[in-house]
Amino acid sequence: MTNGKDRIAEAKRSSGAYGCVECGKCVAVCPMAEMYTNFSIEMSPRGIIKKTLTGNDIILDENIWYCTECNAGTDVCPQGVSCRDLIRYLKEIAIEKYAVKDIKYCTRCGKQFLSIPVKNFVFGRLKEEPPNVLNILELCPSCRREMYMLRNA
Numbered sequence: 001m002t003n004g005k006d007r008i009a010e011a012k013r014s015s016g017a018y019g020c021v022e023c024g025k026c027v028a029v030c031p032m033a034e035m036y037t038n039f040s041i042e043m044s045p046r047g048i049i050k051k052t053l054t055g056n057d058i059i060l061d062e063n064i065w066y067c068t069e070c071n072a073g074t075d076v077c078p079q080g081v082s083c084r085d086l087i088r089y090l091k092e093i094a095i096e097k098y099a100v101k102d103i104k105y106c107t108r109c110g111k112q113f114l115s116i117p118v119k120n121f122v123f124g125r126l127k128e129e130p131p132n133v134l135n136i137l138e139l140c141p142s143c144r145r146e147m148y149m150l151r152n153a
């Protein structure tokens with residue numbers, strides 16, 4: 001069984017984080033800048049990558065919970081660094097190591113699928129929608145797909 005430090009080292013390796021040249025292209029396309037009024041360089045993909053490369057306390061950093069896992073930064077990175085994969089791994093490690101509360105769990109299968117800052121943003125934007133739409137958003141993407149298939153079978 002690997003420990004937290006080994007897992008973070010693996011996250012850095014597999015996401016390509018070591019290749020980051022701090023060009024900032026991922027920051028320019030990251031939607032968090034428009035989503036959150038408290039957006040900062042520490043919250044940005046470049047900031048998360050830098051902190052991950054310089055110390056292991058990134059797991060306790062609340063900034064990892066704002067990422068939408070959209071992959072936009074990965075698409076533009078000249079070095080092939082995946083900010084999405086890195087932050088996803090970091091969240092997984094945090095959930096396993098600590099009893100993290102900032103997580104939205106699927107009301108159907110119970111799996112974690114969304115961080116609370118992202119959920120609050122989405123529900124804030126959609127608050128005028130009818131309850132049936134909001135209820136669907138309580139489900140993880142897999143359960144949404146399954147429910148859709150069942151309904152249309």
Ligand code: SF4
Nearest residue numbers: 020021023024026077
């Ligand atoms: S685009 Fe890639 S190389 Fe540039 S700052 Fe982001 S992760 Fe680093």
Ligand code: SF4
Nearest residue numbers: 030067068070071073
């Ligand atoms: S995956 Fe996360 S850090 Fe990367 S661009 Fe999307 S929201 Fe930003």
